Amino acid sequence: MSETKADSKNKNPKKVNLSDHSSIKHLLDESVSEIVKSRGYVENTRLSNLKLLIGTVVIIIALFAQFYNKKFPENRDFLLGCIALYPFSLVVSYTKDKNAILFTHPPAGAFSTGLVVSSKLPRFSDLYTLTVASADPESISANKPVEFTKSVTQWFTKDGVLVEGLFWKEVDGLMNDYAKEPKKSK
Incomplete structure (x- = not known):
């Protein structure tokens, strides 16, 4: 019987020390990178x-x-x-660089720009801010930047395990907000 990717993720949950601010941010940033790459964006390492x-x-x-x-x-x-x-x-x-955690190329075959994904988690704060913006804001295909600021406490169990489904849903929603076509005024 073969294992699916989801099964292997459940066997090795992403766990962090909740009193270590840096490791919380690192784990969230790594998860964001995985989510963005899963949507067809390729990392730009230039x-x-x-x-x-x-x-x-x-x-x-x-x-x-x-x-x-x-x-x-x-x-x-x-x-x-x-x-x-x-x-x-x-x-x-x-x-x-600033607060960027990921620079991407545009998805293959898409008429859009790459992304700059950045995050902030101020010291002694539980508020994580994630921003998705265009890598080329002057481009005609660039969308307006979107962001959310939420408490990290909603994404972790008391044992420090990341509830990936909830976090994935939040980041995926932000990516969908960025991808929406801007409404044209009449």
């Missing part, structure tokens, strides 16, 4: 790859600064140049 490339360059520059063949007073200008390059990597990450 920004992640760019951040890895910039990080590699920063590490190489740090290695050059560390092992430069002159001692401190003589290599001061070189060290200042290396230090000046470091904030560049942070600026790229901050301006593009």
